[in-house]
Amino acid sequence: MRGLARWAVRLYPAAWRARYGREFEVLLEDIGPGWRDLRNVVWGALKMQISSLSFGKATAALAIAGALVAGFVGVSMRNVYQSTAVAVLTPVWTPQMDRREANLAMAGRLERLRVGALSRPALADIINRLGLYQKLRERYTLEDAVAQMQKDVRILPIDGDQTGERHYAMAFLLRFEYPDRFQAQRVTAELMSRLMAAQVQDGRVATASLEVLDPASLPPAPSSPNRWAILFVGVTLGVFSAIAFFGARHWPIAGVCAETGALAGALLAIVTRTHNPWPIVIFGLVCGVLASPAAVLIHRRLTRLGH
Amino acid sequence: MSDPTLLVLASLAEGEKHGYAIIQDVQRFAEIRLGPGTLYGAITRLEERGWIRPVAADDRRQPYALTALGRKHLEEQVANLDRVLQTALERLRHA
Numbered sequence: 511m512r513g514l515a516r517w518a519v520r521l522y523p524a525a526w527r528a529r530y531g532r533e534f535e536v537l538l539e540d541i542g543p544g545w546r547d548l549r550n551v552v553w554g555a556l557k558m559q560i561s562s563l564s565f566g567k568a569t570a571a572l573a574i575a576g577a578l579v580a581g582f583v584g585v586s587m588r589n590v591y592q593s594t595a596v597a598v599l600t601p602v603w604t605p606q607m608d609r610r611e612a613n614l615a616m617a618g619r620l621e622r623l624r625v626g627a628l629s630r631p632a633l634a635d636i637i638n639r640l641g642l643y644q645k646l647r648e649r650y651t652l653e654d655a656v657a658q659m660q661k662d663v664r665i666l667p668i669d670g671d672q673t674g675e676r677h678y679a680m681a682f683l684l685r686f687e688y689p690d691r692f693q694a695q696r697v698t699a700e701l702m703s704r705l706m707a708a709q710v711q712d713g714r715v716a717t718a719s720l721e722v723l724d725p726a727s728l729p730p731a732p733s734s735p736n737r738w739a740i741l742f743v744g745v746t747l748g749v750f751s752a753i754a755f756f757g758a759r760h761w762p763i764a765g766v767c768a769e770t771g772a773l774a775g776a777l778l779a780i781v782t783r784t785h786n787p788w789p790i791v792i793f794g795l796v797c798g799v800l801a802s803p804a805a806v807l808i809h810r811r812l813t814r815l816g817h
Numbered sequence: 818m819s820d821p822t823l824l825v826l827a828s829l830a831e832g833e834k835h836g837y838a839i840i841q842d843v844q845r846f847a848e849i850r851l852g853p854g855t856l857y858g859a860i861t862r863l864e865e866r867g868w869i870r871p872v873a874a875d876d877r878r879q880p881y882a883l884t885a886l887g888r889k890h891l892e893e894q895v896a897n898l899d900r901v902l903q904t905a906l907e908r909l910r911h912a
Binding site for chain 1: 878
């Protein structure tokens, strides 16, 4: 144990060892260290390392720590594949047709199709036939799987420009996300054929037609998680933590918190590609100020830890 | 009253001591066993602040002594603690 404790002394910063190393080893010889002392020496070395870190080293260390945590999070997240299909609803053209009315009619038609194709019995049937959400169903009910599938399916109207010369047509994207890319494609194709079937069964079939422009795609790569973005966020948060910790030594804590909050908000705005980043930045700033009392407590604790 | 720096200052108020003697003394008067890492963390900080200083040693053990600044700080801390204790005692009596 004495040898282990003497080895643990090496964990202290070199400058500290040069000043206190010899007398510290003498003390360890005197007390005959046990496990508790060894733990105390290692903990003391860690605290001493933290307190003696320069801004550059601390920034590098926290950035690496952030990258490691982000890497772990990124690796532990499962891949999700997005299969998409595009279809267009075209109204039967009449000269007296008004654009607004046609748009409303097509939106209503699409909503009816969506409700029919994504109804609970329809999704439950697909889940059972294709054996989807196996892990979820081991723990939860079919209802939960249906609820999850309703979140994973999206029908999104596409900008009218993409429908070309068609009169008042409404194009839409059908998207399904799933961890298995082949299943994702299968389900998207199945959902699209159900939309087609629903259109045929609709009593107002004569007023519009549904045509598939792009069949269900086989996604070549996962759509999420974006591991580079996660890594970037981890590293940046590490750097921000270093700025916040060292800044707090010199500047009023609220200022540091506000700065960190604003920077985090700006980062979030960049990652999410928000058109108007200011609300997020201001929100981050306000959160930073509101969090400053907690930050003061953490800083005090860390400062005590550092000594 | 478990702040290691205050315990070390209180121990050195009696006279100069090396690390092992401080551990034994603190254990005796406060019934707290300072670990070696904790003790030297406190010694490092106290020396940086100029509250204690190393003194010449006869053997490999390094003794430390309280400086005038350290004595003043200890007196202030003790006065503060005394005020808190007196207040607590009075309130307990009247509760």
